[in-house]
Amino acid sequence: MSEFKVCTCCKEIKSVSEFWKHKKTKDGLREQCCHCIRDKKRDWHLKNRDKYNEYSKNYKLKNKEKVNLYQRLQTNKITDSYIVNGLGLKNAPQELIEAKRIQILIHRKLKNENTKHKTIA
Numbered sequence: 001m002s003e004f005k006v007c008t009c010c011k012e013i014k015s016v017s018e019f020w021k022h023k024k025t026k027d028g029l030r031e032q033c034c035h036c037i038r039d040k041k042r043d044w045h046l047k048n049r050d051k052y053n054e055y056s057k058n059y060k061l062k063n064k065e066k067v068n069l070y071q072r073l074q075t076n077k078i079t080d081s082y083i084v085n086g087l088g089l090k091n092a093p094q095e096l097i098e099a100k101r102i103q104i105l106i107h108r109k110l111k112n113e114n115t116k117h118k119t120i121a
């Protein structure tokens with residue numbers, strides 16, 4: 001195997017260490033050097049930025065409930081002190097706090113679903 005290879009993109013002779021591996025080519029290396037591939041990827045991102053933004057906007061619209069729930073869980077982060085107060089134990093172990101946190105989150109989720117059903121019915 002030779003140590004050098006010509007990149008089909010920039011036509012430069014480069015060390016094989018600058019080519020990424022590829023299973024389907026004869027020499028087991030990509031046709032383009034890693035620099036050209038990186039440039040292409042960057043170009044693709046720049047060119048498709050609008051498309052990508054559009055996609056994520058559509059995703060949010062289509063998955064409104066999922067996104068909302070996620071955001072609600074994020075904003076409703078339950079603090080340790082809130083849980084400790086609720087438990088009435090000043091030195092509650094961390095595991096108990098975590099367990100209680102999950103319990104509260106499930107409880108809130110169920111409550112939300114119940115109110116949703118009520119409004120539909």
Ligand SMILES: [Zn+2]
Pocket residue numbers: 007008009010011012032033034035036
């Ligand atoms: Zn190249």
